[in-house]
Amino acid sequence: MTSALSRSLRSPRVLIALGMIFCIAFCAVFAGWIAPHDPGDQNLLAILQPPAWADGGDLNYPMGTDSLGRCVLSRLIFGARTAMLVALFASLGAMIIGTILAHISGYFGGAVDWLIGRLVDVWMSFPPVILSLILMVGLGVGLSKVILAIVLVDWTRFCRVLRSEVLIVTRHDYVAAARLLGFTHWQTIVREVLPATTPLLITLISLEMAIAVVVEAILSFIGLGVGANTPAWGQMIADARQYVYQSPWNLLLPIFAIFLTVTAFNLLGDGLRRTLDVRLAETGR
Amino acid sequence: MLALQAKNLVVGARIDGATVPAIRALSFDLEPGKILGLVGESGAGKSMVGRAIAQLLPAGFAISSGSLLFEGEDLLRMAPGARRALLGRAIAFIPQAPMTSLNPVRTIGAQFDEHLARLGDGSRGTRRDRAVAMLTAARLPRAAELLTQYPHQLSGGMCQRVLIALAFSSNPRLVIADEPTTALDVTMHPPILALIADMQRQHGTAVIFITHDLRLAAQLCDQVTVMYAGRAVESGPARAVLSTPAHPYTRCLQLANPSLRAERRALYVMPDQMPSLRQLKNLSGCHFAPRCPLAAEACRRGEPPDIAVAADHHVACIRAAATRTIAAMAGDSVAAGAAGRPLLQVEVLQKHYTTGGGLFAAARNVAAVKQASFSIAENEFVALVGESGSGKSTIAKMLVGLELPTGGKILLNGEDLTEPSLRSRVRNAASLQMVFQDPQSALNPRRRVASIVTQAMEAGSRHSSWDERLARTRELLAEVGLSTDFAARLPGQLSGGQRQRINIARALCTLPKILIADEIVSGLDVSIQAQLLNLLARLRAELGFAMLFISHDLSVVRHLCSRVLVMYGGEIVEEGAVEKVFADPQHAHTRALLSSVPPDEPEAAWPSLERGAS
Numbered sequence: 001m002t003s004a005l006s007r008s009l010r011s012p013r014v015l016i017a018l019g020m021i022f023c024i025a026f027c028a029v030f031a032g033w034i035a036p037h038d039p040g041d042q043n044l045l046a047i048l049q050p051p052a053w054a055d056g057g058d059l060n061y062p063m064g065t066d067s068l069g070r071c072v073l074s075r076l077i078f079g080a081r082t083a084m085l086v087a088l089f090a091s092l093g094a095m096i097i098g099t100i101l102a103h104i105s106g107y108f109g110g111a112v113d114w115l116i117g118r119l120v121d122v123w124m125s126f127p128p129v130i131l132s133l134i135l136m137v138g139l140g141v142g143l144s145k146v147i148l149a150i151v152l153v154d155w156t157r158f159c160r161v162l163r164s165e166v167l168i169v170t171r172h173d174y175v176a177a178a179r180l181l182g183f184t185h186w187q188t189i190v191r192e193v194l195p196a197t198t199p200l201l202i203t204l205i206s207l208e209m210a211i212a213v214v215v216e217a218i219l220s221f222i223g224l225g226v227g228a229n230t231p232a233w234g235q236m237i238a239d240a241r242q243y244v245y246q247s248p249w250n251l252l253l254p255i256f257a258i259f260l261t262v263t264a265f266n267l268l269g270d271g272l273r274r275t276l277d278v279r280l281a282e283t284g285r
Numbered sequence: 286m287l288a289l290q291a292k293n294l295v296v297g298a299r300i301d302g303a304t305v306p307a308i309r310a311l312s313f314d315l316e317p318g319k320i321l322g323l324v325g326e327s328g329a330g331k332s333m334v335g336r337a338i339a340q341l342l343p344a345g346f347a348i349s350s351g352s353l354l355f356e357g358e359d360l361l362r363m364a365p366g367a368r369r370a371l372l373g374r375a376i377a378f379i380p381q382a383p384m385t386s387l388n389p390v391r392t393i394g395a396q397f398d399e400h401l402a403r404l405g406d407g408s409r410g411t412r413r414d415r416a417v418a419m420l421t422a423a424r425l426p427r428a429a430e431l432l433t434q435y436p437h438q439l440s441g442g443m444c445q446r447v448l449i450a451l452a453f454s455s456n457p458r459l460v461i462a463d464e465p466t467t468a469l470d471v472t473m474h475p476p477i478l479a480l481i482a483d484m485q486r487q488h489g490t491a492v493i494f495i496t497h498d499l500r501l502a503a504q505l506c507d508q509v510t511v512m513y514a515g516r517a518v519e520s521g522p523a524r525a526v527l528s529t530p531a532h533p534y535t536r537c538l539q540l541a542n543p544s545l546r547a548e549r550r551a552l553y554v555m556p557d558q559m560p561s562l563r564q565l566k567n568l569s570g571c572h573f574a575p576r577c578p579l580a581a582e583a584c585r586r587g588e589p590p591d592i593a594v595a596a597d598h599h600v601a602c603i604r605a606a607a608t609r610t611i612a613a614m615a616g617d618s619v620a621a622g623a624a625g626r627p628l629l630q631v632e633v634l635q636k637h638y639t640t641g642g643g644l645f646a647a648a649r650n651v652a653a654v655k656q657a658s659f660s661i662a663e664n665e666f667v668a669l670v671g672e673s674g675s676g677k678s679t680i681a682k683m684l685v686g687l688e689l690p691t692g693g694k695i696l697l698n699g700e701d702l703t704e705p706s707l708r709s710r711v712r713n714a715a716s717l718q719m720v721f722q723d724p725q726s727a728l729n730p731r732r733r734v735a736s737i738v739t740q741a742m743e744a745g746s747r748h749s750s751w752d753e754r755l756a757r758t759r760e761l762l763a764e765v766g767l768s769t770d771f772a773a774r775l776p777g778q779l780s781g782g783q784r785q786r787i788n789i790a791r792a793l794c795t796l797p798k799i800l801i802a803d804e805i806v807s808g809l810d811v812s813i814q815a816q817l818l819n820l821l822a823r824l825r826a827e828l829g830f831a832m833l834f835i836s837h838d839l840s841v842v843r844h845l846c847s848r849v850l851v852m853y854g855g856e857i858v859e860e861g862a863v864e865k866v867f868a869d870p871q872h873a874h875t876r877a878l879l880s881s882v883p884p885d886e887p888e889a890a891w892p893s894l895e896r897g898a899s
Contacts, residue, residue, distance in 0.1 A: 173727035177791070180685055180719055182744030191743075195731045 013271030020264035028081040035074035036062070039231040043069035048247045066236070066250055067243050076257055078231040083261060086147055086216040086226075091208035093151035098158020099201060103189050105159070106166025117163075120156045128153050132215065136224040143226045146219055150212050157211075158204055162197055169196040199276045206269030210262040217258055233258050286356055288459050288491030289315040289338075294351035296333050296342065296515075298562050305566045307346060308333050309516045315508070317458065320485060320492040322506035322523060324499055326538075326810035328559050329512040331495045335461045337361075339372060355459065374404060377452035379462040379481070383444035383469070387436040393420075393447055394432030397454075404455050415454065422487075423450035423480060442473040446480065453484045460485070463495045470672045471837050471881045472874075475893030478505055482894065497810065499538060503527040503887035504894055511535050514560055514572040521598030527887035529609070531600035533577045536611050541815035543844035545867070545882045551613040552815040552844065558780055559810075571602070578611055579604045625663030628831050629684075629717075629799055632658050634693035636679050653679040655855040656693070661799065661831050666821075668842040668863070669835045670878060671852030677835045678722075680852075681801045684833070685719045697799075716797035722804040724784035728776040735772040738762070738790040761790040764827070766820060782813035786820070793828065800832040806841060818845055839882055843867060851875045 008014050027034060047069040052062045063073040105116040132149045139145040169175065170193060178192045179185075219225035220234030228235070233254040240250035296308040308330045315321045323331040336342050338353060338360060353360045355376065360368060380386040388396055397416040398409070406412050413432070420428035423446040436444055445465060452460055462481060466474040482505060485492050496502055502509045503523050510520040511532065519532040530536040540553030555576045560568055570585040571577070577584065581604060589603045602608070636654040654676040661667050669677050682688040684695060686702065695702040697717060721727035728737055735758040742749040742757065749757075758772050765786040776784055785805060792800055806814045818841065821832070836842050842849055842863065849866050851859040853874040859866060870876045880893045 172729075173721040173723060174729040176687055177719070177721060177727055178729075178740065178744075179687070181741040181791070181795075183740075184745060187744065192729055196729075 008272055008275040011271045011275050013267050014275065017264045017268035017271060020260060021268065024080050024261055024264065025084055027077045028084040031077045031081050035071070035077045036060075037071035037074045039070060039074045039078040040229070041070060045069065048243055048250070050247060051249050051253075054249070063253055064247065064249055066239055072236075072250060072253055075231040075236055076233070076253060079233040079236060079254065079257065080261075082143065082220075082226055082230055082232045083213050083216060083258075085143060086150065087209040087212045087261075087265070090147045090150035090154070090212040090216075091205050093147065094154040094208055095158055095201065095205050097151065097155040099162055099197075101155070102159045102162035103166055103193060103197075106163045107170050107185070107189055107193060109167075109170075113163075116159070120159050123156045124160075129218065132219065133222075133224060136219060141224060141227040143230060146216055146226055149219070150215050153215075154208060154211065157208065158201075161204060162200065165197045165200050166193055169193050199273055202276060203269040203273040206265045206272065210265035210269075213258060213261050213265070286317075287314050287354065288317045288319075288356065289313075289321075289493070290354040291334070292352045292354070294334075294337065294353060295349040296330070296337055297347055297349040299345045299347075300562055300566060303566060304349070305562050306349070307515050307562060308337070310351070311510075311512075311517050313508070313510055313517070313520065315459075315491050315493065317491050318485075318489045319507040320482075320494055320505060322502035322509035323493060323495045323512060324497065324502045324509055325512035326497055326559055326812060328514070328561065330515040331512050332463055333515075335378070335463050335493065335495060338376065338461060339378065340368065373400070374455045375457055376459045376461070377455060377457040379445075379449055379452050379460060379465045381464045381467055383448050383465075384436065384441050386448055387444055389436050392433055392435055393439075397432065397447075397451065400451055401454060416450075419450040419454045420447065422453075422484070423447070424476075425450070441469050442477060445469060445473075445477055449477070449480055449484060453488055453490070456488055457490055459491045459493070461493045461495070464497070467497075471839075472672060472877045474501075474881050475891070479894050481505075498883070499527060499535070499542070500883040500885060500887075504883045504891045511538075514565060516572060516601060518573065518602065519598075519600045521595070524887040525595065525598050531594045531598065531605040531608055532573075532602050533579050533604070533608050533611060534573050536608050537576075537578070538811055540611065540613050541811050543815075543818070543840040544885050545840040545843055545879070547885055549844065552819060553611070553613040554815050554819055555812045558782060558813060573602075579607050625665075627660045628663045628665075628698065629661040629833075630694075630696040631660065631680075631684070632694040632696070634658070634680065634683060634695065635691045636676070636683060636688065637691045652855050654683070654690075657852075657857050658693075659850050659857060659860065661833060663798070663831055664825065664829055665848065666825065666832045666834055666846040668846035668849040669833055669852060670837060670839060670842055670849060671874075672837070675852040676855040677852055678803055681719065681803050681833070681835055684801050685717060716795050717799050717801065718792040718795065718797040719801040719803070720785075720788050720792045720805050723808065724781065724788045725776075727788050728784055730776050732776075733772070734758070734762075734774050734776070734779075734787055737776070737787060739794055740791060741794045757794065761794060764793065764824065765790045766816075781809055782816060785809065785813075785817060789817075789820070789824075793824070793830075796828065796830075798830055800830055801835075802832055803835045804837070805834075807836065807838060814841070821845060837878075839867070839878055851878070 043065065046058065046061065046065050047067055049061050049065040050057050051064045052059050057064065061071050061073070063076065066072055066075070101116050105113045132153050135149040135152060136145060139148060175188060175192050178188045183191070216225060216232065217234030217237070220232040221238045223238065225234055226232050236254040237251060240247070244251050291311050291313050294308055294311040295306050297304040298307045311334065313321060323334055325331045333342070333346070337348055348361055355371065394416065398412050401412040401415055406415055416432060417428045420431055425431055425443060425446050439447070465481065466477050469477065478501070481492070494502065494506055506523040508520065509523045509526050510517045511526065511534065512518065513534050519526055519530065519535050526535065530539060537553050537555050541555060543552060544550065557576055560572060565572065570587055571589050574580040574584040583603060589601045591599045591601050592605060593599050594605055634654060634657045635652070638651045638653055639648045640651055657680055669680065671677050679688065683690045690703055735755060738761045739754040739757050742754050755772065759769050762769055762771055767783065767786055776787070779787065806817050809817065822845065834842065834846055846863055849861065849863045850857050851872060851874060853872070859870065859872040859875045866875065867879060870879055883891050
């Protein structure tokens with residue numbers, strides 16, 4: 001595993017993605033120190049200011065101000081905190097539920113598999129956006145509610161994809177061999193099946209992080225997200241939408257922030273999958 | 286004019302930036318209407334010849350020099366269009382895997398029609414008549430009905446007959462058959478070979494027959510070329526090469542193959558394995574020298590020239606005169622262990638599967654094992670033979686507990702393993718272990734060898750320290766004849782034979798009283814198979830265990846086991862001491878199995894092939 005890790009760290013995809021994610025995470029953690037202003041501070045004398053590099057820009061607001069005169073850069077930096085929290089916890093939560101059910105379903109098969117399979121079918125037959133909207137209406141707004149809504153909608157994604165991988169791995173004779181050597185079901189799943197599904201799991205987590213960022217933005221955009229007092233990229237887009245002709249930067253900057261974050265997570269997932277999988281690495285493709 | 290002539294053909298492979306010859310200076314002449322056998326173990330380069338003709342070399346391989354003349358025209362310098370016109374018409378192929386070589390979503394008739402239409406055969410009606418005629422000639426009953434069927438409705442043997450009919454329907458002048466029987470059941474071998482020989486005679490076709498089986502080549506072919514690590518080491522008339530082999534490799538290969546009919550003898554064990562392309566890069570001199578019992582200093586200095594030992598019989602060895610002195614060491618002989626008291630008793634074991642059974646279909650009950658009763662004594666090696674689908678593997682799975690029997694008892698040391706409450710406890714205590722068929726699938730690719738072979742030591746609530754496990758790994762690796770530095774390797778870095786040794790070592794970790802071995806040598810080359818057979822015999826002498834050896838290879842069974850159970854259609858139809866059963870088989874299926882093995886002596890007649898041909 002150490003060699004796989006060091007191999008990952010030599011992959012340019014992984015390095016670039018980790019660099020980007022590190023920057024975003026740094027902003028998220030140290031938002032209070034980095035941000036030039038409080039994200040909620042309004043300066044009604046300087047609304048809709050362009051960024052510093054544009055005509056009429058002010059260095060005091062490097063990326064300009066929004067319609068309430070709030071610093072866009074500060075809001076972007078604090079928005080990163082929201083996005084990263086949602087990405088991390090929503091994907092971990094969905095991963096835990098989905099992975100456990102997928103392994104039980106694929107490993108034991110039979111009636112258990114049928115039951116979990118039908119549950120996933122029913123769950124997936126709700127349109128995901130509608131389902132999360134309904135959940136948000138029921139749960140109310142707030143960061144933890146957004147995370148919960150994403151977990152409850154997206155665990156099926158893990159369950160579906162991982163189950164088929166578990167099915168393939170379970171067919172291998174080494175899984176039967178482990179049982180014959182006296183492994184319990186739990187040991188067999190954790191020590192024989194799980195290591196084989198981990199590369200896929202890691203890919204799915206990073207993809208899910210990207211999806212969580214987008215879903216959080218959607219929910220915030222329609223005002224059913226983290227709440228009005230917490231800065232979020234989706235909310236910034238919604239606010240900027242009305243003034244798109246006066247100040248397009250207000251719209252473009254949060255979109256670019258989302259784009260960078262999603263790209264970084266997708267790149268990371270792809271790079272890790274290519275390097276973590278022993279089979280791909282040892283046989284030389 | 287020769288049907289096919291290879292002149293100094295060289296196929297190179299790109300490895301780590303350098304070009305290594307995968308086929309080195311191969312030359313042969315194939316006259317019209319003759320069969321040339323290309324014989325060798327996997328990795329010898331024999332399949333590369335067929336691929337070179339079709340110009341379907343794998344990525345990284347390319348023809349570097351030489352020529353391949355088909356009726357005087359060089360296939361390698363021909364325009365691609367002209368070559369395409371020859372392939373499938375004047376040159377036809379019979380593939381190795383019949384089940385996957387037909388399109389599963391189209392009927393046999395549609396596929397036949399398409400091929401005949403490409404040949405420009407008249408109207409749909411005449412094409413249909415021709416298809417029926419060809420399928421009938423391939424001895425397929427009810428050919429007209431067959432045309433409307435899909436490949437999955439046919440058995441492997443029938444698919445291969447269809448493919449043979451397809452291959453010969455263009456009246457080809459050259460047919461390349463790449464291991465056409467390897468994927469089929471042993472009882473299907475003689476009829477399929479007889480059919481190829483028969484079609485070849487009728488159409489006057491030249492055939493290149495690629496095989497790993499020397500005895501088979503001797504029966505079927507006119508000429509054989511034995512290949513080793515990309516070089517033709519010996520070539521000549523089939524019977525001469527097999528009766529008086531001049532190259533040490535041919536001789537060793539013959540001695541490594543257990544015999545079905547001759548007196549039971551020790552197997553000759555060649556050390557190591559054929560060098561891989563990567564190893565070839567750094568090998569100078571004769572490539573067989575590292576494994577050769579006759580190797581002298583001169584062998585390692587330069588590549589041996591081709592020497593004629595008789596008219597038309599060439600060998601690439603400077604010590605060919607001494608070849609006939611090679612003999613198996615007496616110490617390698619298999620001493621039949623003295624059977625002790627009964628260890629495992631199986632009483633009227635049954636297994637039924639319920640298939641289908643949904644909303645609209647009634648469930649069907651299929652008996653995989655109708656009933657099986659047998660016993661195995663301590664230290665006894667018992668063989669279970671039969672075709673695929675006869676229920677051998679189902680019995681193995683029930684014995685180890687991977688499947689639950691529908692009925693019957695499995696008594697190990699008098700305790701019933703089918704009792705649910707006792708099952709796991711008894712099995713752990715009395716240690717019944719299984720060695721799986723496919724070492725690729727049986728070894729977790731993410732575990733290192735040390736972790737695999739001592740996996741039993743981390744099972745359940747046992748907690749062994751890593752030092753204990755490493756110590757046990759060293760013992761086990763020594764038992765199976767591997768050096769200690771294998772402990773840190775991953776399965777992906779091992780060869781097939783080495784993987785199977787690890788597979789055996791893992792099963793032996795807890796010192797089981799009985800091993801269930803499911804076709805453990807069938808996927809391996811003859812020289813590796815001989816190493817493993819001797820290993821098993823030595824381990825029995827050292828550790829003392831019984832084994833149920835599931836196999837379809839009767840020669841191997843006769844060499845290793847003292848008693849044999851013959852399975853057919855889910856039942857044990859014959860049982861007894863190996864020598865007795867093989868000398869005087871009672872059941873028709875046992876006779877069919879026995880007659881599907883070609884004789885040892887190339888001069889001896891093989892009735893199965895003759896009868897099929899009539």
